[in-house]
Amino acid sequence: MASEELRTDIVTLTSHIIAQQQKSPNHTRGDLSLLLNSIGSACKWISNVVRKAELLKVIGATAVTNVQAETVQKLDVLSNEIFINLIKGTGRAAILVSEENEEAIFINAERGHYVVVFDPLDGSSNIDCGVSIGTIFGIYHVVNETEKPSLKDVLRPGTEMIASGYCMYGSSTMLVLTSEGNPVDGFTLDPNTGEFLLTHSQIKIGKKKIYSINEGNSYAFDGAVKAYLQSVKFPEPVNGKVPAYTARYVGSMVADIHRTLLYGGIFLYPTGKLRILYECFPMSQLMENAGGKSSTGRKRMLDVVPDKLHARSPIFLGNTEEIEKIEDLYKKLD
Ligand code: AHG
Ligand code: MN
Ligand code: MN
Ligand code: MN
Numbered sequence: 001m002a003s004e005e006l007r008t009d010i011v012t013l014t015s016h017i018i019a020q021q022q023k024s025p026n027h028t029r030g031d032l033s034l035l036l037n038s039i040g041s042a043c044k045w046i047s048n049v050v051r052k053a054e055l056l057k058v059i060g061a062t063a064v065t066n067v068q069a070e071t072v073q074k075l076d077v078l079s080n081e082i083f084i085n086l087i088k089g090t091g092r093a094a095i096l097v098s099e100e101n102e103e104a105i106f107i108n109a110e111r112g113h114y115v116v117v118f119d120p121l122d123g124s125s126n127i128d129c130g131v132s133i134g135t136i137f138g139i140y141h142v143v144n145e146t147e148k149p150s151l152k153d154v155l156r157p158g159t160e161m162i163a164s165g166y167c168m169y170g171s172s173t174m175l176v177l178t179s180e181g182n183p184v185d186g187f188t189l190d191p192n193t194g195e196f197l198l199t200h201s202q203i204k205i206g207k208k209k210i211y212s213i214n215e216g217n218s219y220a221f222d223g224a225v226k227a228y229l230q231s232v233k234f235p236e237p238v239n240g241k242v243p244a245y246t247a248r249y250v251g252s253m254v255a256d257i258h259r260t261l262l263y264g265g266i267f268l269y270p271t272g273k274l275r276i277l278y279e280c281f282p283m284s285q286l287m288e289n290a291g292g293k294s295s296t297g298r299k300r301m302l303d304v305v306p307d308k309l310h311a312r313s314p315i316f317l318g319n320t321e322e323i324e325k326i327e328d329l330y331k332k333l334d
Contacts, residue, residue, distance in 0.1 A: 123252025
C-alpha cells in the first residue's frame, strides 16, 4: 500500500485521555487518567474473552444466583474478575461497586480517591447466541479525601459522577467515553495493534425516530407509557406529514443505547429493572453530554439519589423531544 494511503494522524485512547487531562484544572494528578486507561485495558481483556467464549467453552450458566436473583453466566464472573483486578492494580480506587457483588468492595489503598461503579457484562441473556453485549462504568471522586471511604461516597446523585462510559462487544469492539464538561467520544479497538483508536469524535445524538422497548412487559406498563407507545405506532400528521417510527430492541442496554446515540430515538425501560448506579447513571451522563435527555419519567435521572447499592429505576433516554413527550404524559396522567 502506498504510504499516502496509511493514516498517521492516530489518536489512541491513551493519548486522548492525556490530552484531556492536560486541559483539566486537576491535570497534575493524572489519577483519573490512570483509572480510565485501566478500564480500557479491562475492556480489551473482556473483549478477548467474549470473542473466544464459544471456542474456550466459557459460554453458559454457573450454578450461582447473584444479588439480582439472576442466574450468573460464566462470562459475568470472568468479566467481573478482570475488571476488579485491573482497577485494583492502579492503586487509585477506594471503592468498587459491581452488579455481581452484593456489597461494595473497599480497597485499602493509600492514594485511592475514586469510586468505580460498573456492570462488567451487560446483556447476559444475549451471550449464548452471540448478540452484542457490553460493559458499563461510572466514576466518582470520594467526597472528602481525608475521611475514611464509606457508602456516603457511593450513594450520591448522578450529577456528581465525573466520568462514565461503556464498551460494546459487537461487530467491532467500541469504547464510548465522556467526562465532566467534555464531549462523548468513541474509540474502536484495532485488532492488529490492540489499541483503541478515536473513530467517533464528539458524538451528538442522531435524529432518527427509533423506539426501543421490551413490549413483552406491556401488561406492566402504566398509562403514560401506553399512551406514548400508541402515539409512535399511530402517529398524528405533523405539517401534513406522518412521522414514521421504527422499532428496534436488542435486549442489551449497551447495544440499545449505542444505536440510540448514533442514530437517534428513544430507549424505554419503564418497569424499573435497570440499576441506577451502574446502568442508569452512566448512560444518562453519556446521553446528556451527547445532547440528549434522560428521565425517570417524572424527573431528571441524574438528580436521583440511590438509597442502596443495587437500587433500580424506570428510565427513558434519547432525543430531548421524545423524552419531553413522555414527561408531559406523566404530568398529564399522574
Ligand atoms: P445484565 O445482563 O447486566 O443483568 O443487564 C440486563 C439488562 C439490560 O442489558 C437490558 O436493557 C435489559 O436487562 C433487558 O432486559 P429484558 O431482556 O428483560 O428486556
Ligand atoms: Mn445481570
Ligand atoms: Mn446490565
Ligand atoms: Mn451485567
